[in-house]
Amino acid sequence: MIASLKEHWFSNVRADVLAGIVVALALIPEAIAFSIIAEVDPKVGLYASFCIAVVTAFAGGRPGMISAATGAMALVMVTLVKEHGLEYLLAATILAGVLQIIAGFLRLGQLMRFVSRSVVTGFVNALAILIFVAQFKELVDVPWLVYPLVVGGLGIIYLFPLLTKAVPSPLICIIGLTVLCVAMGWDVPTVGDKGDLPDSLPVFLLPDIPLTLETLKIIFPVSLTLAIVGLLESMMTAAIIDELTDTESNKNRECKGQGIANIVAGFFGGMAGCAMIGQSMINVKSGGRTRLSTLVAGVVLLILVVFLGDHVSRIPMAALVAVMVMVSIGTFSWESLVNLRRHPPSSTIVMLATVVVTVATHNLALGVAVGVVLSALFYANKVGRVFYVRSEQDAPGERTYHVVGQVFFTSSEQFLDAFDFREALEKVVIDVHRAHFWDITAIGALDKAIIKFRREGTDVELIGLNEASATLVDKYAVHDKPDAVEKLMGGH
DSSP states (O other), X not given: OHHHHHHHHSSSHHHHHHHHHHHHHHHHHHHHHHHHHTTSOHHHHHHHHXXXXXXXXXXXXXXTOOEEEOHHHHHHHHHHHHXXXXXXXXXXXXXXXXXXXXXXXXXXXXXXXGSOHHHHHHHHHHHHHHHHHHTGGGGSSOOTTXXXXXXXXXXXXXXXXXXXXXXXXXXXXXXXXXXXXXXHTOOOOBGGGGOOOOOSOOOOOOOOOOOSHHHHHHHHHHHHHHHHXXXXXXXXXXXXXXXXXXXXOOHHHHHHHHHHHHHHHHHTTOOOEEEOXXXXXXXXXXXXXXHHHHHHHHHHHHHHHHHSHHHHTTSBHHHHHHHHHHHHHHHSOTHHHHHHHHSOHHHHHHHHHHHHHHHHHTOHHHHHXXXXXXXXXXXXXXXXXXXXXXXXXXXXXXXXXXXXXXXXXXXXHHHHHTOOTTSOOSEEEEEEEEEEEOXXXXXXXXXXXXXXXXXXXXXXXXXXXXXXXXXXXXXXOOTTSTTHHHHHHTTO
């Protein structure tokens, strides 16, 4: 236990603390911005970010990953807030947490294995584009000083590591530009311009809503969507952090951790949230690796906004824009551009479709869903094409068909077309030693082939069924049933 505690909490203390501080600073404007998107008070997003970050530090399944209030979740809750108010949002947040915990017990985290690498790459690229584009609003109608400050910030971020990597360069960027702007008295947009920071700690409260079936009808659809979007974004982010750090996360524990975090957030006046790819990238690239960095991010965030709000509000937005631009550049998979010509066209189409749909709709779940569906279709088509049937005449009036490949819904028609039912034969052998029957469509095709031969007076022998295929045939095949011809052929 001591070894585990040291590994997950205290194996990288200095870097984790510094990375957590950087993340906390970057969380402030984002939490405020997401609150604005959801049309709620900034403290709703800030309290949520604190609660979710702290709870997932203990209960989450991916050390080093940052979870808080996010834009994807904020977009889902806009209508609910507008039509029913904040109290219903808090109730929906709690219910979403309950659904996520149920998903964890149902081991739905394992569904990530159905997400192909092309979809993950498309998700990452889309997110990088969205993060980059989101910075544009901070660069429009602003004093000209903002532009050299952003360029200077990027210079610090990329050049400072050449001197030392003891302190994360994004932290130097934020502190350096803040001190410079304050010392010079430059009037540029600051964090304080985004909204008022809270001046008190969050307190426990129960949502003030009627506990009726009508209330459940209102919040359940929103809660379900929040749960799905939150888990999808969290699972994708965890997969990316796994790859970046060469470590493995516990996806089902992460589902439960996200659920617990959202329940706590709802009871402390916060909106629903999930893992944040941008902040997680900042954390990892700043050296954060263990649960300590996530805990520090949450705790420092609360300390900053509640006790040091006057100082935090003076951070120039240009510094945070520089950090987020660095994150977007680091997040984008530049290798995927090179691979556009090297990878199979189907993989490229899946990646591009995921990017286009995500960027066009700003809906990460929809983009991933489109990518997963396309991947499945391409895979089914590809496997279906690796299939052939050859035949040989063994003796006069006898023929053997050798079936090779996977027989399922996309290849079942090809399977049937391979037989010549009009050839006058006394006996046919269907050899499936090198074939596998996967579904009821394949079993139906086998039934049709056997029954058609028998209808022509041909004796049929099926040989070579493997154990799994034989189980399906025993359970679903009808060619040996007395009324098989009438049932299957419909009298034709």
